Amino acid sequence: MIPPLIYSSDKCKSSAETLATSIGTTSSDEKEMIQHCHLYLSETGLSFFHPEARSTKKFKIDFNSGSTRWRTNRVEHEKLIKKALGKHEAPLNILDCTAGMLQDSLLFLSLGHKVTAVEQSKILFHLLSDAINRSNDQKIFKALTLINANACSYISKGQKFDVIYFDPMYPTSKKSALGSGQLEYLARILAIESIENDSIQDFECLSLMPIQKMIVKRPIKAEPFSKKINYQVFGKTTRFDIYI
Numbered sequence: 392m393i394p395p396l397i398y399s400s401d402k403c404k405s406s407a408e409t410l411a412t413s414i415g416t417t418s419s420d421e422k423e424m425i426q427h428c429h430l431y432l433s434e435t436g437l438s439f440f441h442p443e444a445r446s447t448k449k450f451k452i453d454f455n456s457g458s459t460r461w462r463t464n465r466v467e468h469e470k471l472i473k474k475a476l477g478k479h480e481a482p483l484n485i486l487d488c489t490a491g492m493l494q495d496s497l498l499f500l501s502l503g504h505k506v507t508a509v510e511q512s513k514i515l516f517h518l519l520s521d522a523i524n525r526s527n528d529q530k531i532f533k534a535l536t537l538i539n540a541n542a543c544s545y546i547s548k549g550q551k552f553d554v555i556y557f558d559p560m561y562p563t564s565k566k567s568a569l570g571s572g573q574l575e576y577l578a579r580i581l582a583i584e585s586i587e588n589d590s591i592q593d594f595e596c597l598s599l600m601p602i603q604k605m606i607v608k609r610p611i612k613a614e615p616f617s618k619k620i621n622y623q624v625f626g627k628t629t630r631f632d633i634y635i
């Protein structure tokens with residue numbers, strides 16, 4: 392269930408009401424709700440709070456600073472993702488089936504590709520849309536289409552892509568899944584929305600798409616989803632399995 396949306400002041404009331412309707416929740420300025428799980432809209436943007444999260448800070452996506460900004464500014468150093476994409480004569484049309492916090496999509500965009508990023512979580516989709524609207528760099532988002540859907544339903548619409556990118560959540564029992572505050576928040580958002588994925592099933596469905604290449608990001612020691620891998624690109628903690 393989507394938690395209520397609390398707004399900080401009357402200035403945000405009307406945007407909060409519109410947003411709440413589009414997310415499918417209620418809006419209010421009841422400050423006593425602030426201890427409970429909620430979405431929060433202020434003049435500085437939209438955030439999410441969960442009382443049981445290890446971080447006491449609200450979860451808010453920000454493309455203007457932090458590691459995403461740093462990585463996109465020096466994208467020529469992203470050897471692994473460049474190797475996974477391989478040689479191409481023209482910019483690629485990439486379907487990122489697991490938008491998450493858009494970090495990988497932003498690398499693709501910084502490398503000059505066109506990206507359609509699909510995110511199944513409504514909450515995350517709205518946090519991303521808000522962060523995009525607040526971004527100081529609107530130019531990079533011109534080549535991005537952000538979709539709120541399950542990627543397996545989305546591909547049935549038949550749109551053509553050169554590359555499919557798939558980076559499912561790591562199993563929650565693994566320490567790595569809770570390793571960063573952001574990933575913990577992501578897992579909590581999916582739990583709140585009662586979203587559960589079967590990554591193998593999703594992989595099988597996505598691999599039916601007629602595309603040049605499918606890139607799957609996996610923890611370094613995880614079993615591949617299929618034995619039909621064409622090649623792998625290894626990093627320190629993760630690897631890319633490439634299916635052609």
Ligand SMILES: C[S@@+](CC[C@H](N)C(=O)[O-])C[C@H]1O[C@@H](n2cnc3c(N)ncnc32)[C@H](O)[C@@H]1O
Nearest residue numbers: 489491492493494495510511541542558559560
């Ligand atoms: C590990 S995160 C992806 C992180 C992302 N690559 C990034 O760079 O920020 C996985 C995300 O994909 C989403 N996801 C997983 N399976 C999906 C599917 N079948 N369709 C749409 N979204 C999916 C989850 O909701 C979650 O937000």
